[in-house]
Amino acid sequence: MRSLFSKIFGLFLFVTILIVVIYAIPVNNDKQKTDTIQTQLEEVKDGVHLPTGLKAEANYKLVVANCTGCHSAKLVTQNRMSKNQWKATIKWMQETQNLWDLGASEDKIISYLVTNYPYVETGRRANLTTIDWYELEE
Amino acid sequence: MERRKFIKSGVLTSFASLIGGEVVFGRNLLSGYTPLALQDSDPFKLFQKDKDMVVLNDKPWNMEAQAHLLRDKVTPNKYMFVRNNGLIPENINESEWSLTIDGESVENMKTYTLQDLKTKFKTYTYQLTLECGGNGRSEFNPPAKGNQWTIGAVHCANWTGVRLKDVLLDAGVKDDAVYIGYHSADVHLSKDPKKEPISRGIPISKAMENEVLLAFEMNGESIPLVHGYPLRMVVGGWPASTSGKWLQRISIRNKVHDGAKMGGMSYRVPCKSVAPGEKVAEEDMCIIESMPVKSIITHPKTGAILKEKSLNIEGHAWAGDLEVENMEISIDFGATWKSVPVTKPINKLSWQHFNSKIKFPKAGYYEIWAKATDSNGISQPMVLPGWNPKGYLNNACHRIAIKIEV
Numbered sequence: 450m451r452s453l454f455s456k457i458f459g460l461f462l463f464v465t466i467l468i469v470v471i472y473a474i475p476v477n478n479d480k481q482k483t484d485t486i487q488t489q490l491e492e493v494k495d496g497v498h499l500p501t502g503l504k505a506e507a508n509y510k511l512v513v514a515n516c517t518g519c520h521s522a523k524l525v526t527q528n529r530m531s532k533n534q535w536k537a538t539i540k541w542m543q544e545t546q547n548l549w550d551l552g553a554s555e556d557k558i559i560s561y562l563v564t565n566y567p568y569v570e571t572g573r574r575a576n577l578t579t580i581d582w583y584e585l586e587e
Numbered sequence: 588m589e590r591r592k593f594i595k596s597g598v599l600t601s602f603a604s605l606i607g608g609e610v611v612f613g614r615n616l617l618s619g620y621t622p623l624a625l626q627d628s629d630p631f632k633l634f635q636k637d638k639d640m641v642v643l644n645d646k647p648w649n650m651e652a653q654a655h656l657l658r659d660k661v662t663p664n665k666y667m668f669v670r671n672n673g674l675i676p677e678n679i680n681e682s683e684w685s686l687t688i689d690g691e692s693v694e695n696m697k698t699y700t701l702q703d704l705k706t707k708f709k710t711y712t713y714q715l716t717l718e719c720g721g722n723g724r725s726e727f728n729p730p731a732k733g734n735q736w737t738i739g740a741v742h743c744a745n746w747t748g749v750r751l752k753d754v755l756l757d758a759g760v761k762d763d764a765v766y767i768g769y770h771s772a773d774v775h776l777s778k779d780p781k782k783e784p785i786s787r788g789i790p791i792s793k794a795m796e797n798e799v800l801l802a803f804e805m806n807g808e809s810i811p812l813v814h815g816y817p818l819r820m821v822v823g824g825w826p827a828s829t830s831g832k833w834l835q836r837i838s839i840r841n842k843v844h845d846g847a848k849m850g851g852m853s854y855r856v857p858c859k860s861v862a863p864g865e866k867v868a869e870e871d872m873c874i875i876e877s878m879p880v881k882s883i884i885t886h887p888k889t890g891a892i893l894k895e896k897s898l899n900i901e902g903h904a905w906a907g908d909l910e911v912e913n914m915e916i917s918i919d920f921g922a923t924w925k926s927v928p929v930t931k932p933i934n935k936l937s938w939q940h941f942n943s944k945i946k947f948p949k950a951g952y953y954e955i956w957a958k959a960t961d962s963n964g965i966s967q968p969m970v971l972p973g974w975n976p977k978g979y980l981n982n983a984c985h986r987i988a989i990k991i992e993v
Contacts, residue, residue, distance in 0.1 A: 520644070520646050520647065521644050521645045523642070523643065523644045524644050527643060528730065528733070528735070530730060531729070538732055541852075547779050571728045572728060573970040573971050574726070574969070577986065577987075577988045580889060580988045582890045583892065584891075585891035585893055587899065
């Protein structure tokens with residue numbers, strides 16, 4: 450009985466989904482879909498490029514295009530490096546990780562990185578910060 | 588893995604044909620219409636991790652615990668850090684999986700199925716401490732390149748398998764053997780099939796230790812995919828990158844293994860200590876072997892506000908190839924230290940445990956600092972240890988913040 454019900458329900462759901470989807474997607478659905486994806490891939494909110502989390506400042510699209518094909522932008526945004534360190538990192542990726550020649554984009558990318566993810570002096574041991582205080586019940 | 592495949596193929600397929608093929612997922616499409624290309628697969632569900640684990644990187648997947656999540660004596664999967672160098676292999680067929688032993692210094696190249704390994708050799712279970720070489724990297728100054736691990740890239744689970752040495756000896760090890768190197772099924776980030784994301788190894792002397800396993804179980808079950816299913820080399824006490832996942836081949840080498848991430852700056856530190864930020868030539872870098880002595884306070888979670896002037900603390904301590912002999916706690920920034928009992932390891936290369944009741948003289952802000960000392964009399968530093976270009980081996984004392992309000 451139960452399985453018959455779920456079969457009918459499943460069929461009903463399937464038909465409903467189909468109808469909704471068919472009505473939701475215009476005839477030229479491939480073009481429309483590409484545009485939607487394109488728009489969302491470029492979505493920026495509060496200065497942050499949403500799909501990658503990169504700061505949407507000058508030249509960030511070069512970073513999206515050249516860096517995030519292989520690895521997550523999180524690997525970029527969690528690092529704080531100097532110009533020389535970024536240069537060495539790019540060289541390492543070119544020598545060992547199949548990164549292509551960045552041409553004129555290289556300086557722009559490095560400039561974006563050192564400007565937007567600057568290195569902060571923390572000394573030999575920093576204070577404990579961002580502590581989430583809570584009452585401990587023992 | 589099915590979900591990931593779906594997302595990938597979804598970009599190229601129209602909605603309607605997807606619905607036709609996969610009614611199950613059709614329901615997801617209705618709730619929100621997020622284009623599939625932009626959907627993140629949920630790593631917590633994907634890898635069965637606790638929601639309080641911290642994702643450092645999603646391609647490749649890297650995820651760490653927080654100190655308070657590591658309270659269990661034997662770390663369960665949900666709190667185990669994930670460190671991947673490449674892409675997780677898909678469509679693994681356990682019944683067809685095999686391990687080949689080859690290399691310049693093997694007597695007879697041999698291939699074993701998983702079933703061969705399980706039936707031909709004796710099985711052992713050990714609790715083994717695996718810590719990422721870069722655990723604590725985030726504190727280095729100047730900053731070091733890579734995933735910015737804080738404190739949670741360490742775990743100590745039970746691993747079951749056969750001894751690496753039994754298998755090596757079965758194939759035969761020539762007198763000139765120096766090193767073994769592993770080869771795995773993971774995929775390079777660039778998808779270049781000729782490249783290995785990582786292929787590291789250990790000296791033959793370490794490989795011959797009883798506790799070095801070819802494991803097929805973790806905590807009594809099949810190894811979770813992200814931790815190396817169906818076969819993983821497990822090397823306690825050394826950088827966890829020596830514990831090759833998705834293991835397919837081991838080469839017995841007549842020289843130091845030269846696979847991916849054995850050279851350059853990877854998993855190597857300056858042979859001679861250098862000033863912070865100093866440039867170091869590749870030939871002056873040495874491979875990391877045993878990890879240094881270290882400890883963490885796992886209870887309470889940092890930030891506790893107490894209504895009384897005493898507190899029970901708990902934690903673990905480990906010392907690479909060695910044992911922890913002494914454990915000390917300070918509540919006055921190292922001005923005074925109090926020794927607390929530390930248990931013996933359940934087996935060699937397992938972490939050890941401490942717990943103690945700490946008393947505070949009066950109300951105020953405190954930090955509890957923990958310091959372990961190994962069997963060679965070497966202790967954890969209170970400040971950052973020697974700077975190195977890639978930020979490895981930070982074993983500075985762990986500390987938590989406490990407020991007494993009475």
